[in-house]
Amino acid sequence: MVFGLFKKKKKKPSGPDYVDLSVKDIIKETPDAITIVFDAPDMDYKPGQFLTLISDINGEEIRRSYSLCTYKEIDEYPAVTVKRVQGGKMSNYLNEALHIGDTITVMKPKGHFTVETNQANGRHIVLFGAGSGITPLKGIASQVLEDEPNSTVSLIYANRNHESIIFRNAWTEMIAKYENRLSVSHILEEASDNFEARTGLPSKEMLVELVNDLTGKDPAYYFMCGPAPFMEKVEEALEELNVPKEIVKKESFTPAKKKEIETDQSVQRTVKVIIDDEEHDVTVQPGQSILEAGLIMDLDMPFSCQSGMCTACRAKCLNGKVSMEESDALTDEELEEGYVLTCVGHPETDDVKLEFD
Numbered sequence: 001m002v003f004g005l006f007k008k009k010k011k012k013p014s015g016p017d018y019v020d021l022s023v024k025d026i027i028k029e030t031p032d033a034i035t036i037v038f039d040a041p042d043m044d045y046k047p048g049q050f051l052t053l054i055s056d057i058n059g060e061e062i063r064r065s066y067s068l069c070t071y072k073e074i075d076e077y078p079a080v081t082v083k084r085v086q087g088g089k090m091s092n093y094l095n096e097a098l099h100i101g102d103t104i105t106v107m108k109p110k111g112h113f114t115v116e117t118n119q120a121n122g123r124h125i126v127l128f129g130a131g132s133g134i135t136p137l138k139g140i141a142s143q144v145l146e147d148e149p150n151s152t153v154s155l156i157y158a159n160r161n162h163e164s165i166i167f168r169n170a171w172t173e174m175i176a177k178y179e180n181r182l183s184v185s186h187i188l189e190e191a192s193d194n195f196e197a198r199t200g201l202p203s204k205e206m207l208v209e210l211v212n213d214l215t216g217k218d219p220a221y222y223f224m225c226g227p228a229p230f231m232e233k234v235e236e237a238l239e240e241l242n243v244p245k246e247i248v249k250k251e252s253f254t255p256a257k258k259k260e261i262e263t264d265q266s267v268q269r270t271v272k273v274i275i276d277d278e279e280h281d282v283t284v285q286p287g288q289s290i291l292e293a294g295l296i297m298d299l300d301m302p303f304s305c306q307s308g309m310c311t312a313c314r315a316k317c318l319n320g321k322v323s324m325e326e327s328d329a330l331t332d333e334e335l336e337e338g339y340v341l342t343c344v345g346h347p348e349t350d351d352v353k354l355e356f357d
């Protein structure tokens with residue numbers, strides 16, 4: 001699957017998965033990141049989930065995922081934070097052209113980078129964030145600190161420099177509000193006067209040392225989100241610390257390297273796809289993904305990143321076999337239950353039947 005390979009969709013997305021939201025506020029967080037606050041106080045979501053923003057940019061429908069940075073119990077309105085990516089279509093459009101009062105179509109919250117909280121818990125949660133990867137972690141930290149009065153949260157947060165720290169003031173306010181239950185350890189690539197931070201690129205050794213310095217109970221859970229090189233270093237550090245994989249949750253904003261899959265390149269297959277209780281026959285050409293084939297037929301299949309990262313295109317395989325170029329975004333339980341990612345999924349057999357949630 002190649003990024004942006006899909007045919008342009010002309011009709012405006014509609015149906016129970018989509019909603020038009022009005023922009024209530026736009027907050028400039030850093031020189032290249034904004035927080036978009038939506039006038040949707042009743043939105044049902046979990047911190048750490050993401051919205052898919054859909055815009056028509058120069059006649060092309062663009063969809064991108066943005067994580068919610070808010071928690072309903074303390075933030076009246078849901079919000080996402082968007083950092084510019086050099087040459088990026090959506091992130092630059094939103095930073096430059098979106099205004100308060102505009103309406104934008106979004107796909108309802110999705111994703112499993114979330115935490116279950118319980119007032120009786122007294123545990124230590126460690127968060128690793130870098131750059132815009134801080135967005136879902138902010139909501140998760142708020143939820144744990146607010147819901148679990150006996151739990152603590154430690155954030156290890158890497159950025160290029162002092163100016164690029166997203167939510168810099170919000171973290172300071174949260175440290176004061178939750179007294180000694182929240183700690184933030186900054187790592188900055190470029191040193192900054194009068195600001196306490198480790199300097200340099202995050203290395204395995206630096207991260208191991210920072211985790212070892214955290215006081216209190218053994219961490220119960222680790223969450224990580226950031227660019228691929230940062231996540232690799234965190235994974236190396238956690239391996240060195242013998243942290244079991246079952247207590248580590250990870251969200252990727254950029255596509256991982258795809259697995260080579262062995263589908264028969266000469267065979268066209270028909271896949272049965274159930275959407276909103278209606279069954280459709282989708283003809284998948286050799287090399288095409290199931291999502292790509294469905295969109296060409298103009299079916300309303302849900303999708304966002306188109307690269308196996310976000311799970312928006314998840315469907316349950318009721319019959320047959322589907323192979324995936326990438327499946328890291330699905331949990332072991334989802335894989336066992338037969339869920340597949342249609343944007344990177346190819347039918348391996350002639351009897352594949354899929355159902356969307």
Ligand SMILES: Cc1cc2nc3c(=O)[nH]c(=O)nc-3n(C[C@H](O)[C@H](O)[C@H](O)COP(=O)(O)OP(=O)(O)OC[C@H]3O[C@@H](n4cnc5c(N)ncnc54)[C@H](O)[C@@H]3O)c2cc1C
Binds near residue numbers: 065089253
């Ligand atoms: C589940 C999920 C949640 C996300 N949450 C957020 C969020 O909260 N805040 C946020 O700012 N972004 C988030 N992203 C990333 C976001 O969806 C877009 O990928 C990003 O804004 C770039 O889109 P674009 O249209 O501007 O760039 P594109 O036009 O898609 O890409 C331009 C170029 O940049 C590269 N690129 C794409 N994404 C990135 C990236 N993140 N970092 C570096 N290079 C990249 C592409 O490979 C391409 O070469 C999330 C992604 C996922 C999958």
Ligand code: FES
Binds near residue numbers: 302304310311
């Ligand atoms: S659309 Fe994001 S995983 Fe398929």
